[in-house]
Amino acid sequence: MSTLPAHDSHDAHGHDHDHPWYLAHHWENPKQQFEAGKLGMWLFLATEVLLFGGLFCAYSVWRGNHPELFKYGSQFLETKWGAINTCVLILSSLTMAWGVTCAQKGQRTGLIVCLILTLMGAAGFMVIKYIEYSHKFHEGYFPGLKFYDTPPEHSSYWGTHDAHGSSDGHSLGAGTETSHAVGTAPAVEATHAAAAPTEPVAATAPAADPTMPVVELPQFAQAKIGPAGLSSNAELVEKPFELTERHHAALLPPLKDPNRPLNAHKFFDIYFMMTGLHGIHVLVGMIVITWLLIGAIKGKFSADYFTPVDLGGLYWHIVDLIWIFLFPLFYLI
């Protein structure tokens, strides 16, 4: 500490031995600066855990109360993409950690290569996420009540055989199929279903109001597979929700599916919120890594000074860490 007051002037070139350029004047030595920086980074990572904790809490409460929504919705996510993305993130975490090692050893070329590979992993993750998201949007699986809007004309919602789809905007694609399905159900449901084939438009009229999508007829018919209490018929309530077909290709889109559980859109709400927030973190990570890459190319980092690489790496690892939990929670149900 005693040497510091002598270096008040910015011209420290002559005093590199005592006071390296990267050491801010309020630190006693590089070690202290490094440890403090790392402490601050971990504090930030703790707040990140808390930030995602809120969403994990929403997930837990929803899934705890309505497991059937998650069993149902998860079928529409492709495990293949989720698994590939997990591997991509693990490998980019490896190159990031390796980059830190290179930086610590003062290997500039190694650091640059590692950072480029990490950046490519991050970009690869985002490309796969883009493929997934655009497929979901194309199919009309939007978060929120938009889920129940009329899907785009070109979407596979409206099969070529479905005459209702193109003519009647807000009538349900599932209209005719649902009435068949309900018709086979016990008497209580059948009375309501009987109305559907004769007056399809009248029966689905409430659905025309976009603010009240939950009062669609087919959704009431689904009460039998909802959680206990969503139907007054005890016999139907106790019937557990069962997946008829796990294979993705065989699935009907939710709006066409007569076995769609009540509030099926909730799964896509939490899916888009959690993976979306995670995706934003990946984008921020890409910015950070690019910044580190520029610094590495300029030769800013050395065996003596690698703190930014180390802390950027910590951020990148926590992004990987969160995905490690998101993957089984959404794709593997």
Place this chain on the structure above:
Amino acid sequence: MAHDPHHHGSDHAAHGVGHIVSPKILIATAVALLILTGLTVMSVRIDFSEFDLNELNIFVALGIAVVKASLVCLFFMHLRWDRPFNAFMLVVSLALVGLFISFAMTDSSEYQPEVQKVVTPTIQSELDQLPK
């Protein structure tokens, strides 16, 4: 750090800042993570229904995820060699999230029957209003 018993690689301990983890350890960690990812994917195909434990799959998958997360923290994030206080902050934040989630779930499952008492008649009355 020069006195650290877990030193690896040809690092320059003289610099004394941070711990250098050898690429060998990093690669081993990544391989373990990839294997565990494969295990997670396979674990959900196990059918526990004959033991009447349908919900076990997600806990097996989450258990593996916890192991993976620990590997990332310990080796990629250097927590194994770091000052324990950094790990302490992570553990505290996780504990607080756990507390948050368990209270929220306890609470919501507690009033769920009350919610259904209201929801059921509402839906029933909507059903009754539909044309017959």
